[in-house]
Amino acid sequence: MLGGGRSSEHEVSLNSAAAVSEGLHKAGHEVVEIRIERGGEWTLNGGPVSVIPGGGLAGRRAGSPAGGDPGSDLGVEVVFPVLHGPFGEDGVTQGTLDTAGIAYVGSDVLGSAVCMDKLTLKALCGFHGVPQVDFVQALTPGWKERAAQLEYPLWVKPSRLGSSVGITRVDRPAPGSGDQDGLDEAVAAAAAHDPRVIIEANSPGREVECSLLGNEDPETSLPGEILADAEWYDFEAKYTDGRMNLVVPAPIGEDRVAELRQMAAAVFRLAGCSGLARCDFFVEEDGQVLLNEINTIPGFTATSVYSKLWEASGLAYPELCDRLVKLALERRQAESGHTF
Ligand SMILES: Nc1ncnc2c1ncn2[C@@H]1O[C@H](COP(=O)(O)OP(=O)(O)O)[C@@H](O)[C@H]1O
């Protein structure tokens, strides 16, 4: 179990990690709880954890004497990264685990990186004809002219972050107010988190999310609609109890449900995901389903959307955690047949 991490979602990750740890215990697994501190150090029982290229992870087991001892091979069979955002969900940690030669839950370096970067995911999915809102990469030549063509309000976001951090909604400026539409300010706010900034057209649609589980041929959960007690699904609405209502199945009609589940699986495959993901959509009044984003390590407490959707689809939390460990081992097995 790897929890914490260097991103602004450190706390969120620790909550998810504690829950997954409990789920794994319930499913009969022995769990070693490694924490990534805000500064990036990996720790276990207050001591350092080292990554041994090709040799797994070393650290101090509970109960072993403290002191200068760097610890020994932890004999970890599968790592379950429960990390959100940069360094944890974007392929960096996954690459580290590949270097150590350990099986891990979830997407590999490529899938993680592609899904973390909203600009890259949208370019890839757009190329393959997946419907989505129009977008522009800010701070590239001609971006202002192109952004002016988008449907307002605009959504300005750091390309590689999550939990709604750094996102601003920008309303169309009143006539005659010149350039005072807050767009520059919003872009600067997003760029403070990530030099890659995306500007999206608005979708007035319902927010509907679908959980995925599997490797090459992922299963999809019943989709659920997010009803946030807020103007939009911001950080507060995401993490304050009672500020969000999840309606499962989303009231969008059986045909739309089937279409959305197919789209979720298609995006999962296109992006090269493994194990788990939560794919988020906008469903518009006329029934059009638009991709918003896909998260390779979604919030993962027992009451998070990812888990709730599986529960509503008949898969209990400990079983879900257990399935993910098995999927990691299966992927490892499949990859061991590859030649480099
Ligand atoms: N293009 C858009 N149209 C309408 N609402 C949006 C749009 N983009 C984002 N939002 C609102 O902002 C929230 C967070 O945006 P999202 O792209 O999902 O970022 P994050 O990765 O931080 O979750 C969405 O859940 C939605 O409420």
Ligand SMILES: [Mg+2]
């Ligand atoms: Mg989101």
